[in-house]
Amino acid sequence: MVRDSDPQLPLARAADAGRIGRHGLEIVMAVCQGSELQREPVGKRITARVALLDDPGGAVAGRRPL
Template structure:
């Protein structure tokens, strides 16, 4: 993992930009490896930089990484990259691939088997964005790192 600090954007523990990038190998173990990479990244941010990372944020980040990397493995040909960034009170999970097709979450259908990944990410992330790029697309999910005051883990920005 490579991480770097940019001095733009604040002072004190956890306010500098911390980021790491990973090439997604595409083999059978790449989804599990991406989850491990995400957990290691957040553990290092917590232990080495003093970032407040709740257990909930750790679990949700692994879940989001799993769903987004699974989508890349299933639907996007070619190389893919994952970038993790701690920016202020959030972790951003950015997954880039070479397919310009913008994914769309399906309508709720309890009878549908599979294809719920984007719905899951929308439900647990503070924010989800998809950006079409000349070389494909990037999907960005943002997850709040600390538990909100009062323990309301479901507190989110209204959509």
């Protein structure tokens, strides 16, 4: 979870290899199971759920093996 005082919610942008910076949300979305963006009385809160390996065979917590 991350909080800051800026009320503007971030936007995931289209991939652009020429863009310098502003790739944070793209990276988070690529590695997380889900995320939530919420405005708060002062600023915003961003929560990301990341899968953890809990099985040596590769099963991911909260997901069924493929």
